[in-house]
Amino acid sequence: xxxxxxxxxxxxxxxxxxxxxxxxxxxxxxxxxxxxxxxxxxxxxxxxxxxxxxxxxxxxxxxxxxxxxxxxxxxxxxxxxxxxxxxxxxxxxxxxxxxxxxxxxxxxxxxxxxxxxxxxxxxxxxxxxxxxxxxxxxxxxxxxxx
Numbered sequence: 301x302x303x304x305x306x307x308x309x310x311x312x313x314x315x316x317x318x319x320x321x322x323x324x325x326x327x328x329x330x331x332x333x334x335x336x337x338x339x340x341x342x343x344x345x346x347x348x349x350x351x352x353x354x355x356x357x358x359x360x361x362x363x364x365x366x367x368x369x370x371x372x373x374x375x376x377x378x379x380x381x382x383x384x385x386x387x388x389x390x391x392x393x394x395x396x397x398x399x400x401x402x403x404x405x406x407x408x409x410x411x412x413x414x415x416x417x418x419x420x421x422x423x424x425x426x427x428x429x430x431x432x433x434x435x436x437x438x439x440x441x442x443x444x445x446x
Contacts, residue, residue, distance in 0.1 A: 318355035321434040325359060327385035328367035333419070337385070337442075344441050349434075357434045371395055375424065382435040385421040392420075401425055408442040 325341075328334065341359050349357040362381050365373070373379060375397040384398065385408065392398035405420035421442060423435035 318351075318353055320356040320358045321351060321430045322358045322360050323383055323431070323434045323438055324362050324381040325383045325385060325438075326362045326370060326379060326381040328387050329361070329363060330367070331387050340442055344438065349437060349441070351430055351433055351437070353430070355430060355434075357437065359438060371398070381424065382427050382431045383421060383423055383438060385419065387419070389418055389420050397424070406439050406443050408439065410443060 327337065331337075341361070345359055351357065362379065365379070367387075370379060371391055372394060375381075375384070375395065384401070386392060386398070386405075389402055389405070392402055401422045401424055402420060404425075405422040407418050408421045409419045421439045423432050423439065427435060
């Protein structure tokens with residue numbers, strides 16, 4: 301009887317909630333489509349996105365550095381973000397870290413109404429694990445037609 305009560309007590313312990321995975325997004329806050337992208341981010345968050353593990357995904361836009369200044373920085377060393385959204389593919393021309401990732405970028409132009417021909421978004425190759433999974437899930441949602 302004591303053993304069964306002990307086992308029952310162990311089974312009733314509250315399981316810990318999975319910790320949120322924060323996806324830091326680098327983008328131009330003053331781009332022609334920034335307003336529309338803001339709405340898409342809010343819609344994404346309102347749907348309570350989660351990883352397969354159950355961990356919630358939280359989107360946080362990186363705003364510590366001006367877009368043009370950041371484009372000329374060393375992304376893997378100066379900026380730690382899980383998703384990069386460029387105004388155009390040509391923005392990566394002077395940055396080897398960004399240019400190397402364009403091969404696996406997704407065009408999210410369908411996410412915004414006032415966009416140029418191609419709005420590349422990608423998870424930098426330096427991002428791994430649950431952060432990369434969350435970033436890819438976010439980009440997939442942006443690329444989906446509304």
